[in-house]
Amino acid sequence: MEYKYDTDFWAGNTAxxxxxxxxxxxxxxxxxxxxxxxxxxxxxxxxxxxxxxYVDEAYAKTTKWQGIIAPPSIHxxxxxxxxxNDDWMRSPGTxxxxxxxxxxxxxxxxxxxxxxxxxxxxxxxxxxxxAIHDNVFFNQNNEVICSGRGWTIRPM
Amino acid sequence: xxxxxxxxxxxxxxGASFSPTRETIxxxxxxxxxxxxxxxxxxxxxxxxxxxxxxxxxxxxxxxxSLISRMMxxxxxxxxxxxxxxxxxxxxxxxxGDTIVPSGIVKKxxxxxxxxxxxxxxxxxxxxxxxxxxxEATVEFAY
Numbered sequence: 001m002e003y004k005y006d007t008d009f010w011a012g013n014t015a016x017x018x019x020x021x022x023x024x025x026x027x028x029x030x031x032x033x034x035x036x037x038x039x040x041x042x043x044x045x046x047x048x049x050x051x052x053x054y055v056d057e058a059y060a061k062t063t064k065w066q067g068i069i070a071p072p073s074i075h076x077x078x079x080x081x082x083x084x085n086d087d088w089m090r091s092p093g094t095x096x097x098x099x100x101x102x103x104x105x106x107x108x109x110x111x112x113x114x115x116x117x118x119x120x121x122x123x124x125x126x127x128x129x130x131a132i133h134d135n136v137f138f139n140q141n142n143e144v145i146c147s148g149r150g151w152t153i154r155p156m
Numbered sequence: 157x158x159x160x161x162x163x164x165x166x167x168x169x170x171g172a173s174f175s176p177t178r179e180t181i182x183x184x185x186x187x188x189x190x191x192x193x194x195x196x197x198x199x200x201x202x203x204x205x206x207x208x209x210x211x212x213x214x215x216x217x218x219x220x221x222s223l224i225s226r227m228m229x230x231x232x233x234x235x236x237x238x239x240x241x242x243x244x245x246x247x248x249x250x251x252x253g254d255t256i257v258p259s260g261i262v263k264k265x266x267x268x269x270x271x272x273x274x275x276x277x278x279x280x281x282x283x284x285x286x287x288x289x290x291x292e293a294t295v296e297f298a299y
Contacts, residue, residue, distance in 0.1 A: 046187035047222035073225040080189035096217035098245035
């Protein structure tokens with residue numbers, strides 16, 4: 001059956017792991033995703049980053065990249081496109097406290113991107129429940145695109 | 157060949173401002189696929205989050221992240237640099253009607269065997285001069 005992205009994050013929320021269920025070190029389920037020029041354009045437009053390197057093929061061909069590349073922050077989209085509907089990063093009320101990302105090579109249109117992801121740690125600070133997620137995105141040649149961690153406050 | 161490198165510690169970097177609206181935040185939901193109700197559901201945002209009540213929808217932290225990333229690539233690419241790292245912490249929520257501006261200061265220029273690496277202290281302030289995000293970026297200028 002073909003996977004359908006559910007934009008209603010409440011749907012199926014009871015199937016998602018709550019803080020207590022998150023096991024640091026345990027891999028998260030992921031889904032390969034094929035990046036498109038349209039998806040890159042949409043994200044660039046939404047962030048106001050219309051650098052022609054990301055949106056203008058004729059210009060991008062004149063650069064050392066010889067074609068359109070995605071902006072480094074493409075992982076913002078990849079985080080959701082490479083995970084299934086029951087991933088705990090979709091739990092309504094998940095609050096982003098901070099992120100740290102390293103960039104290796106750019107993602108490109110047509111790349112089939114895979115994600116290796118897990119919870120790295122979980123802890124309590126004051127009244128809040130935190131989880132750290134750890135992620136590495138690869139292209140179809142098994143080259144690292146980027147890797148990063150995020151600190152989230154979990155909903156209660 | 158003599159290497160000339162013009163980036164200096166203390167150098168200031170300015171980014172483009174951004175004024176989120178409900179519409180731009182929804183556009184970011186659709187582009188990022190992050191439909192967390194924090195960003196669109198007014199009723200949900202009447203609730204308390206622990207001891208915090210946001211008093212309405214808030215912009216995605218990753219929209220802020222993208223704004224800083226844009227500042228870094230706008231600065232680095234024309235100089236031949238590659239944006240290699242960005243670390244951020246969110247200090248305060250950003251809401252529709254706010255105007256936020258990112259900026260940076262070159263904190264360290266470190267020469268390694270294969271290039272010059274520039275560490276930039278970054279922050280984002282809103283229209284009330286409140287720091288809403290802060291962190292650190294790294295740019296590589298390969299030899």
